[in-house]
Amino acid sequence: MSRQMTGAKMVVQALKDQGVDVIFGYPGGAVLPIYDEIFQQNDIRHILVRHEQGAVHMAEGYARSTGKPGVVLVTSGPGATNAVTGLTDALMDSIPLVVLAGQVPTFMIGTDGFQEADTVGITRPCTKHNWLVKDTDRLAETLHQAFHVATRGRPGPVLIDIPKDVQFATGAYTGPREAGVSHYQPRVKGDTAAITALVEMMEKAERPLFYTGGGVINSGPAASQLLRELADATGIPVTSTLMGLGAYPASGKGWIGMLGMHGLYEANLAMHDCDLMVNIGARFDDRITGRIADFSPHSKKVHIDIDPSSINKVIHVDIGIVGDVAHVLEDLVNIWKARGRKVNKEGLTRWWGKIDGWRARKCLTYRQSDKVIKPQYALERLEALTRGRDRYITTEVGQHQMWAAQFLRFDEPNRWMTSGGLGTMGYGLPASIGVQVAHPDALVINVAGEASWLMNMQEMGTAMQFRAPVKQFILNNERMGMVRQWQQLLHGERYSHSWSESLPDFVKLAEAFGCKGIRCSDPAKLDAAIEEMLAHDGPVIFDCLVEKHENCFPMIPSGKPHNEMLLGDADTEGAIGAKGAVLV
Amino acid sequence: MSALNIKKGSTSHSAYDLRDPNAQVIESHTLAVLVDNEAGVLARVIGLFSGRGYNIDSLTVAEVDHKGHRSRITVVTRGTPAVIEQIKAQLGRLVPVHDVHDLTVEGPSVERELALFKVAGTGERRIESLRLAEIFRASVVDSTLESFVFELTGTPDKIDAFADLMRPLGLADVARTGVAALSRGA
Numbered sequence: 062m063s064r065q066m067t068g069a070k071m072v073v074q075a076l077k078d079q080g081v082d083v084i085f086g087y088p089g090g091a092v093l094p095i096y097d098e099i100f101q102q103n104d105i106r107h108i109l110v111r112h113e114q115g116a117v118h119m120a121e122g123y124a125r126s127t128g129k130p131g132v133v134l135v136t137s138g139p140g141a142t143n144a145v146t147g148l149t150d151a152l153m154d155s156i157p158l159v160v161l162a163g164q165v166p167t168f169m170i171g172t173d174g175f176q177e178a179d180t181v182g183i184t185r186p187c188t189k190h191n192w193l194v195k196d197t198d199r200l201a202e203t204l205h206q207a208f209h210v211a212t213r214g215r216p217g218p219v220l221i222d223i224p225k226d227v228q229f230a231t232g233a234y235t236g237p238r239e240a241g242v243s244h245y246q247p248r249v250k251g252d253t254a255a256i257t258a259l260v261e262m263m264e265k266a267e268r269p270l271f272y273t274g275g276g277v278i279n280s281g282p283a284a285s286q287l288l289r290e291l292a293d294a295t296g297i298p299v300t301s302t303l304m305g306l307g308a309y310p311a312s313g314k315g316w317i318g319m320l321g322m323h324g325l326y327e328a329n330l331a332m333h334d335c336d337l338m339v340n341i342g343a344r345f346d347d348r349i350t351g352r353i354a355d356f357s358p359h360s361k362k363v364h365i366d367i368d369p370s371s372i373n374k375v376i377h378v379d380i381g382i383v384g385d386v387a388h389v390l391e392d393l394v395n396i397w398k399a400r401g402r403k404v405n406k407e408g409l410t411r412w413w414g415k416i417d418g419w420r421a422r423k424c425l426t427y428r429q430s431d432k433v434i435k436p437q438y439a440l441e442r443l444e445a446l447t448r449g450r451d452r453y454i455t456t457e458v459g460q461h462q463m464w465a466a467q468f469l470r471f472d473e474p475n476r477w478m479t480s481g482g483l484g485t486m487g488y489g490l491p492a493s494i495g496v497q498v499a500h501p502d503a504l505v506i507n508v509a510g511e512a513s514w515l516m517n518m519q520e521m522g523t524a525m526q527f528r529a530p531v532k533q534f535i536l537n538n539e540r541m542g543m544v545r546q547w548q549q550l551l552h553g554e555r556y557s558h559s560w561s562e563s564l565p566d567f568v569k570l571a572e573a574f575g576c577k578g579i580r581c582s583d584p585a586k587l588d589a590a591i592e593e594m595l596a597h598d599g600p601v602i603f604d605c606l607v608e609k610h611e612n613c614f615p616m617i618p619s620g621k622p623h624n625e626m627l628l629g630d631a632d633t634e635g636a637i638g639a640k641g642a643v644l645v
Numbered sequence: 646m647s648a649l650n651i652k653k654g655s656t657s658h659s660a661y662d663l664r665d666p667n668a669q670v671i672e673s674h675t676l677a678v679l680v681d682n683e684a685g686v687l688a689r690v691i692g693l694f695s696g697r698g699y700n701i702d703s704l705t706v707a708e709v710d711h712k713g714h715r716s717r718i719t720v721v722t723r724g725t726p727a728v729i730e731q732i733k734a735q736l737g738r739l740v741p742v743h744d745v746h747d748l749t750v751e752g753p754s755v756e757r758e759l760a761l762f763k764v765a766g767t768g769e770r771r772i773e774s775l776r777l778a779e780i781f782r783a784s785v786v787d788s789t790l791e792s793f794v795f796e797l798t799g800t801p802d803k804i805d806a807f808a809d810l811m812r813p814l815g816l817a818d819v820a821r822t823g824v825a826a827l828s829r830g831a
């Protein structure tokens with residue numbers, strides 16, 4: 062049953078039919094017909110951002126904290142190009158987004174019209190798929206297909222470019238059910254023989270390890286549940302990438318902490334020394350593997366991933382299992398149980414003994430101070446004072462991000478939103494707003510660095526307008542700390558352009574936006590200041606003045622293997638060779 | 646280049662040559678990619694190759710099913726076995742891609758390319774070019790008193806060989822279609 066309506070109306074109708082309750086957008090000439098339709102309805106809430114990059118990161122925050130696709134609406138030309146960083150970010154972190162862009166009318170495409178850009182050309186490499194719709198009769202089908210593609214298989218951002226005449230013209234609307242089955246149906250069920258082979262390896266392994274990633278979270282709550290069941294029943298230790306934090310609880314008995322460049326000593330050494338590595342929804346990113354030639358040299362490796370191209374891309378594995386994490390884990394748990402719940406008990410006991418030995422190294426130890434706030438201390442206090450609350454954390458990019466991953470603890474999935482693959486400074490503030498829009502009553506905190514935060518600070522206006530009481534917890538070291546750390550370690554302490562000069566007064570800035578500003582520089586007063594932030598019913602900018610020259614450890618320098626970790630400043634002398642210096 | 650061990654009749658006329666110079670065995674593979682013939686699909690496939698640093702030695706594309714709007718892209722590419730597997734997996738996850746066949750490993754296949762050669766010359770050289778064309782079963786599709794245009798169909802190797810022979814005889818221009826390939830048998 063199709064109904065006749067304008068393209069602009071179709072957009073709103075399709076969003077409703079897809080269950081969308083909120084979109085993040087910014088108007089302009091090429092999307093005015095759609096804005097006109099938005100004006101005339103109340104089902105879909107529109108969050109007016111201050112910059113289109115903010116809209117995309119908000120949609121990412123919304124998507125990652127709900128598991129639903131985030132939706133963005135931008136105008137042609139600059140509206141679309143401003144969305145590019147967010148699209149790339151979402152592609153790298155596999156976040157489902159549907160971005161709708163206006164375009165000049167079809168008869169003007171190719172004439173260098175006002176605010177014309179080759180949006181599908183520009184966004185082709187930074188979307189999972191994109192479409193230019195030239196015919197209103199095709200619009201509804203494309204809109205439904207967009208939601209299908211964004212959310213099926215490995216999730217990702219998609220974009221639809223909609224010329225203005227297509228929005229004005231009338232055509233036939235079809236609902237999601239009538240829109241026809243897409244041929245795009247990625248495989249979700251894993252190969253049973255391969256899963257059984259994995260179970261056999263798990264039964265015998267002396268030093269097995271689950272290396273989990275964002276795929277567990279993307280797969281949905283069932284995947285996290287199954288991971289917990291499997292890890293707890295087998296007693297196999299669990300580590301996770303930055304993306305996967307919360308899939309297995311930090312309070313769980315199998316948890317050995319985050320791995321990777323700034324991961325925990327025990328997690329990285331367990332990766333290096335294990336005899337069976339089971340990668341569940343992670344992708345052997347270079348932040349994880351370090352030097353490929355020395356990566357976990359003695360282990361058999363199994364990789365579970367919904368994207369066949371992830372398997373054997375960087376690390377050759379013994380068994381690749383293509384499928385959705387929840388589906389594969391369900392089979393894995395069942396087969397393991399059916400075969401008698403076997404594990405190598407003695408092996409595991411010795412393995413845990415070894416891990417406990419590494420743990421005793423207490424790699425996150427830092428030198429406390431009573432004069433200046435150590436960034437690690439600030440996060441320890443933030444953790445202690447927010448524990449047990451309905452809490453969501455976003456971050457910017459830099460040292461503060463790594464410290465947040467090390468010192469905050471996540472017991473549930475979808476509670477931790479950070480830009481992992483692209484490492485986008487300016488992600489955290491808008492993402493926190495997107496999370497808050499999805500969870501109006503929750504406590505949403507953006508752990509930020511002062512340099513990153515400035516990149517999208519205009520979005521405080523959005524937070525104010527839509528009463529999103531986000532807490533901006535800025536660890537202000539007046540440095541691009543992560544850059545400074547690399548310059549110290551790799552570039553002979555020549556600190557080229559890594560200061561934050563001429564910083565605004567963040568408390569006055571808060572006042573200018575009409576929200577609350579708090580500044581704290583005294584460790585003794587920190588708890589009270591954090592309590593004040595938490596008690597305030599509205600957005601807060603918290604300027605936490607921290608030690609300026611703290612380095613983030615542990616650190617595996619680029620190009621080094623897992624067992625050559627730096628644990629503190631004393632280890633850093635000449636630690637990184639010329640070869641490592643060319644790597645990022 | 647010469648240090649590389651190129652296995653199967655690949656030419657070196659690569660559009661993109663960004664591969665790891667340390668890679669060991671370089672193989673040439675012919676892939677058939679069945680895609681929806683939608684706007685931008687070729688840009689998507691080519692962008693994948695350039696963006697990820699893969700080689701394209703030859704690429705042909707045409708709609709083969711007008712009713713179903715399906716096109717067949719035949720691409721001859723080169724890389725280590727691991728890279729070839731990655732290329733196939735990356736192609737396979739593009740949304741408009743229905744199927745990826747590696748004709749080089751999926752059993753015997755036939756590969757053909759069509760080429761046009763303009764050879765200019767008079768006297769002995771002109772006669773010699775015509776004689777060689779007969780041996781290669783190339784046909785003359787245009788002739789003037791000073792030139793021929795030969796049409797030749799065959800494997801890329803055969804076309805390379807013919808081009809080598811024509812060069813000293815006044816080869817003025819070549820147009821090649823790129824490889825079209827199908828698996829043998831039913």
Ligand SMILES: Cc1ncc(C[n+]2csc(CCOP(=O)(O)OP(=O)(O)O)c2C)c(N)n1
Nearest residue numbers: 459460461486510511512513540541542543
């Ligand atoms: C958009 C963008 N530009 C540049 C970088 C490179 N970069 C990574 S961390 C960093 C410094 C971040 O400084 P700040 O936000 O103050 O965090 P800190 O490291 O001091 O905690 C820079 C410039 C980036 N990740 N993103």
Ligand SMILES: [Mg+2]
Nearest residue numbers: 510511540542
């Ligand atoms: Mg900083």
